[in-house]
Amino acid sequence: MRTLIVDDQYEGKSKVIIGILKKLGVADFHLVTSVKDALRSMTEEKFDLMLLDLQIPEVLGDDSHLRGGMQLVEQIEVRSSINKPTSIVAITSHQSAYDDSLDFFQARGWTLLLGVDDTDRLESILKTRISHLSNEKDREFDVAIITALHVPELQKILDLPYSFKQYSVSGGDNVYHIGEFVDLSGAKRSILATAAPHMGMAAAAAITATICVRFKPKLVIMTGIAAGVAGDTDIGDILVADPCWDWGSGKLTVKDEKVVFLSAPTQIPLDSSIRKTFQTIIANKLYVNDIYSSWKETKRPPNEPKVILGPVATGSVVLEDPVTLATIQSQNRKAIGVEMEAFGVMSAAYYSGEPRPKALAIKSVCDFADPTKNNAWQAYAAFTSAQIAHQYLTKHFNFGA
Missing domain, CATH: 3.40.50.2300 (Response regulator)
Known part of the structure; x- marks a missing residue:
């Protein structure tokens, strides 16, 4: 070595x-x-x-x-x-x-x-x-899916029809699962799935970097749950981050004897080909009715989910504060959601070097970042994000591009 x-x-x-x-x-x-x-x-x-x-x-x-x-x-x-x-x-x-x-x-x-x-x-x-x-000669995978939580986020990925089985990696602390699926051209594709060691940007970035270097996926996807912006999103809505950024990046200073936060975020946009595909999915309302009707575990929201493409902010804290949410919206007035890992995944994939994988963050709304939030809709949101990722992988992503 x-x-x-x-x-x-x-x-x-x-x-x-x-x-x-x-x-x-x-x-x-x-x-x-x-x-x-x-x-x-x-x-x-x-x-x-x-x-x-x-x-x-x-x-x-x-x-x-x-x-x-x-x-x-x-x-x-x-x-x-x-x-x-x-x-x-x-x-x-x-x-x-x-x-x-x-x-x-x-x-x-x-x-x-x-x-x-x-x-x-x-x-x-x-x-x-x-x-x-x-052990760098590990096998390579076409796709890697990363979640923040084992339950319910990774659980909903492992429920997909990919015949997942546990995969042992020497010297690694993470538990990996591998499976396969058939892509839009009829070719078999390999997939690796895991949950980060714990919630947050740092853990998500670390596991993403390890996966990119070690397994060299062509596509990295993060699925899971997020807080939506009330009025612009509903429970279960599927948020596709474009762009995403760290809302806590900036400077705390004092102005007029008051502490003021001056934001200075780096925004990572979605790959243009992926953006175009999701614009088509949204325009034609593809898959959402089937996703909604296939949820059988508990009650469903009154309406089927929407796929929404837009700015999603990432932060290092669980957010239950409408005032902070307003600050985040001031950084991008079109922000549709807030979560804790997407920027870590997107930035780690971007900085992983050539051949650089494409990266995609899909998070579904389970609450609205206010004091009334609870865990009631987490499983449903994890399900809707996993299902749209499945549809994208099997019917849209071009592995030859």
Whole structure:
């Protein structure tokens, strides 16, 4: 396994890391001391693992840059000439740099560690990562479906007619399920399904990044539940995110002696071909009547669901506050829903590198983000989102495109 270590001081973190790598039987590593040298090395060869100090200089002899490691990762993402490392572990000894950089690395599914003093933990992380990379020849899948909750979200995916069975992955903590279906051309397609370790953007981004790197799906879908915007959506309505964004991204400041939030979200749009397909589904009201009539578990809402294409916001908290919902709507007045994972999935898929999978977030309305919310409609919403994903996969998605 080929490992690249990027650190400008051997006597610090690098010495500890190299000692652990040797203990784990990894002798094939290359040490560079600057962003420029790291990029040159990755242009010349492919590395399985990159261990990255956050504070590195642009070129050897310059002062270390506080954002040098992050800038290196950003250049890796946009430069087509770079052989992107399969996995990245970043390390910093500075608490402030750790706090500033954590979201950046979590959104991409990469690990960020605070220092190397806890050598037992560092050894455990490297051992697990090396084990994953050693089994990188895992089979590839045409589609990956990710949910936030095992019940009811993943449960409704596993109820689809794909003959799912549990799939064992060495060194992995997640439980995977694999199945197959027939696509619009009559070809058999493979599918992988799993639930994230827990709710939220960070967990969703991490599992999505792992799946994209390891299983190389052509399409990543997140299904599940969301809060809808009252008046624009009804219980069970199926929200297709276009675009999605992190509504908590921005700056808290003080203006006129009041705390003010200045939003600065990055919005990720839906792939244009997927958008066109869902516009057709919506215009012709396809599938919704059959989905509505096939729900037999409990009571149904008074009306069949609608498929709605529009902006969906992602946040890190369970929302029961109409005032905060109004703030989110101020970021995009056409917002149709709020949930906790979609932006993590969409961003991790986007930043996974070539061949970049297409990504789609489908969340159905189970409440309206107010104090009256409860779990009564979660199973129904999980069902409607899973069913429309099934129709899209089997009747619309072109795997040859």
